[in-house]
Amino acid sequence: xxxxxxxxxxxxxxxxxxxxxxxxxxxxxxxxxxxxxxxxxxxxxxxxxxxxxxxxxxxxxxxxxxxxxxxxxxxxxxxxxxxxxxxxxxxxxxxxxxxxxxxxxxxxxxxxxxxxxxxxxxxxxxxxxxxxxxxxxxxxxxxxxxxxxxxxxxxxxxxxxxxxxxxxxxxxxxxxxxxxxxxxxxxxxxxxxxxxxxxxxxxxxxxxxxxxxxxxxxxxxxxxxxxxxxxxxxxxxxxxxxxxxxxxxxxxxxxxxxxxxxxxxxxxxxxxxxxxxxxxxxxxxxxxxxxxxxxxxxxxxxxxxxxxxxxxxxxxxxxxxxxxxxxxxxxxxxxxxxxxxxxxxxxxxxxxxxxxxxxxxxxxxxxxxxxxxxxxxxxxxxxxxxxxxxxxxxxxxxxxxxxxxxxxxxxxxxxxxxxxxxxxxxxxxxxxxxxxxxxxxxxxxxxxxxxxxxxxxxxxxxxxxxxxxxxxxxxxxxxxxxxxxxxxxxxxxxxxxxxxxxxxxxxxxxxxxxxxxxx
Amino acid sequence: xxxxxxxxxxxxxxxxxxxxxxxxxxxxxxxxxxxxxxxxxxxxxxxxxxxxxxxxxxxxxxxxxxxxxxxxxxxxxxxxxxxxxxxxxxxxxxxxxxxxxxxxxxxxxxxxxxxxxxxxxxxxxxxxxxxxx
Numbered sequence: 059x060x061x062x063x064x065x066x067x068x069x070x071x072x073x074x075x076x077x078x079x080x081x082x083x084x085x086x087x088x089x090x091x092x093x094x095x096x097x098x099x100x101x102x103x104x105x106x107x108x109x110x111x112x113x114x115x116x117x118x119x120x121x122x123x124x125x126x127x128x129x130x131x132x133x134x135x136x137x138x139x140x141x142x143x144x145x146x147x148x149x150x151x152x153x154x155x156x157x158x159x160x161x162x163x164x165x166x167x168x169x170x171x172x173x174x175x176x177x178x179x180x181x182x183x184x185x186x187x188x189x190x191x192x193x194x195x196x197x198x199x200x201x202x203x204x205x206x207x208x209x210x211x212x213x214x215x216x217x218x219x220x221x222x223x224x225x226x227x228x229x230x231x232x233x234x235x236x237x238x239x240x241x242x243x244x245x246x247x248x249x250x251x252x253x254x255x256x257x258x259x260x261x262x263x264x265x266x267x268x269x270x271x272x273x274x275x276x277x278x279x280x281x282x283x284x285x286x287x288x289x290x291x292x293x294x295x296x297x298x299x300x301x302x303x304x305x306x307x308x309x310x311x312x313x314x315x316x317x318x319x320x321x322x323x324x325x326x327x328x329x330x331x332x333x334x335x336x337x338x339x340x341x342x343x344x345x346x347x348x349x350x351x352x353x354x355x356x357x358x359x360x361x362x363x364x365x366x367x368x369x370x371x372x373x374x375x376x377x378x379x380x381x382x383x384x385x386x387x388x389x390x391x392x393x394x395x396x397x398x399x400x401x402x403x404x405x406x407x408x409x410x411x412x413x414x415x416x417x418x419x420x421x422x423x424x425x426x427x428x429x430x431x432x433x434x435x436x437x438x439x440x441x442x443x444x445x446x447x448x449x450x451x452x453x454x455x456x457x458x459x460x461x462x463x464x465x466x467x468x469x470x471x472x473x474x475x476x477x478x479x480x481x482x483x484x485x486x487x488x489x490x491x492x493x494x495x496x497x498x499x500x501x502x503x504x505x506x507x508x509x510x511x512x513x514x515x516x517x518x519x520x521x522x523x524x525x526x527x528x529x530x531x532x533x534x535x536x537x538x539x540x541x542x543x544x545x546x547x548x549x550x551x552x553x554x555x556x557x558x559x560x561x562x563x564x565x566x567x568x569x570x571x572x573x574x575x576x577x
Numbered sequence: 578x579x580x581x582x583x584x585x586x587x588x589x590x591x592x593x594x595x596x597x598x599x600x601x602x603x604x605x606x607x608x609x610x611x612x613x614x615x616x617x618x619x620x621x622x623x624x625x626x627x628x629x630x631x632x633x634x635x636x637x638x639x640x641x642x643x644x645x646x647x648x649x650x651x652x653x654x655x656x657x658x659x660x661x662x663x664x665x666x667x668x669x670x671x672x673x674x675x676x677x678x679x680x681x682x683x684x685x686x687x688x689x690x691x692x693x694x695x696x697x698x699x700x701x702x703x704x705x706x707x708x709x710x
Contacts, residue, residue, distance in 0.1 A: 340663075340664075341632050341663065341664075344663045344689070345588055345663060347690070348588075348591070348663050348689040348690040348691075349588055349590035349591055349594070349690075350590075351689075351690030351691075352590070352591060352594040352595075352689065352690050352691040353590065353594055355690065355691060355692055355693050356594050356597060356598065356691075356693055359693035359694065361597060361598060361601050361693060362597070380690075384690070404671070447667075448665075448667045448668070448671075
């Protein structure tokens with residue numbers, strides 16, 4: 059009666075979110091069984107009609123119609139129940155009934171309420187179907203009817219849906235039911251319906267026939283139970299392994315993510331700690347020197363009475379040493395801040411021409427003191443950048459100070475900005491003493507002061523410039539002698555800021571349009 | 578009448594230097610060690626100029642500036658403020674604007690160490706400007 063090959067996957071309409079593969083497979087299968095029962099009902103009706111009409115086998119169709127009607131009704135109920143499997147909260151009747159069965163067969167508890175409910179539902183399906191098939195058999199010739207072997211489908215169904223012990227129980231139950239039916243008919247406790255024109259009249263009381271059918275049926279049912287349960291057991295095991303693996307993978311990934319985010323937090327905390335520490339260190343290191351320097355300036359300014367030349371000279375030297383020390387502290391703290399990533403926070407829309415102008419102003423007095431010609435050349439319009447204005451000013455100023463420091467009186471220092479295929483090039487050229495070939499590769503190193511140690515300075519100036527440029531994703535290099543100096547003197551420093559810092563579409567400079575027309 | 582200048586700095590040596598400088602030019606000086614004293618002195622003395630350090634214990638210069646933005650202090654709003662700090666001006670400006678979302682609205686900013694000529698010149702400019710206004 060129930061035809062078919064079991065739990066083939068049907069269209070995925072019945073897959074619900076949030077179900078384990080095992081649960082959803084079971085839900086899908088219960089749906090499949092409901093569909094197959096419709097086919098079975100149709101099959102019974104068609105087979106009966108063919109038997110009576112085409113082969114003129116004589117038997118009453120009325121009981122068959124009644125049984126089909128009953129099956130239709132309970133199949134509708136099953137259909138309804140299959141659609142609401144995971145809706146009900148409380149234990150349904152089939153589940154309550156399934157408990158003693160579970161205890162009897164020592165079946166482990168289902169891993170989820172939905173599984174328990176689906177299995178209990180399966181029990182009910184099988185019991186009702188078994189009963190229906192038995193009654194149907196009774197009205198269609200009993201042992202004369204070869205469809206008696208259709209009990210195998212119940213065993214298959216149980217083997218797929220339920221615990222493997224249930225499959226054997228169903229096989230046993232089917233055999234007992236058949237035995238009871240045949241026995242009652244054999245001893246004529248209940249009337250035998252003879253299929254006239256199909257089987258011999260006394261067949262239902264022929265011992266050898268009955269025994270052979272029973273033997274074939276029993277072996278068939280038990281063998282099916284064995285085959286189906288071993289296959290579906292294996293499948294279920296695999297399914298669980300897959301789920302376990304997935305969950306293991308998921309847990310591991312989650313743990314890795316948690317660890318990574320913890321590390322990030324620790325890093326950020328460390329960074330914040332460093333910056334706080336630097337702010338305090340900066341203040342506490344500079345404050346005493348500032349006070350001393352202020353006193354010295356007060357004395358040098360004549361606010362505490364006249365000074366002798368000797369005193370003045372000594373105070374001036376002290377003042378220079380303190381200034382150097384303050385600069386060294388500033389440089390060290392700047393490096394720590396840049397390394398600590400503060401530069402990223404300082405990046406904002408800024409005007410490069412303003413930075414250039416400020417830097418030149420910073421060193422103008424120094425250049426004038428040495429009668430150095432300080433020139434600036436840059437396009438009338440420069441794009442706006444997303445960069446740290448403070449740090450770029452520091453970088454350009456450092457380069458200019460360096461150039462002025464190493465250029466003799468009456469020399470020239472030129473600051474030139476150009477735009478080449480979007481990148482911004484900043485060049486500082488001088489006509490000074492230049493850099494020895496052995497020094498050139500090391501000038502950007504920390505505390506490197508070249509062979510000419512007479513010049514004041516911490517040796518950190520250029521390494522700060524390099525850090526600033528690189529923090530912006532740029533590059534810096536130096537050439538000596540200055541390739542543009544006709545007498546082969548001096549040096550040339552170039553750094554480029556990549557075009558990705560440029561804020562698109564924002565040009566500045568009042569005469570921009572005018573200039574571009576001229577050129 | 579001599580101009581009265583309120584000087585706020587936690588470093589006694591800086592107070593000493595600045596006081597000496599200002600008094601040499603005939604200014605009257607009132608000193609405070611932190612922001613709390615500064616606000617009290619502001620009420621009590623009504624100075625013509627305030628010279629305020631930024632990094633101080635208890636209540637720092639940033640907090641004083643923020644407090645003065647409050648309506649309660651509107652009476653003292655036209656008293657010019659000169660910041661005297663070892664922190665670079667850009668850094669202070671950035672910090673204040675980031676922390677308070679207010680404009681860093683001071684009349685002048687002088688970085689330490691103190692250059693006597695520069696400080697005196699700026700002070701003079703501020704008190705005279707205020708007088709005209």
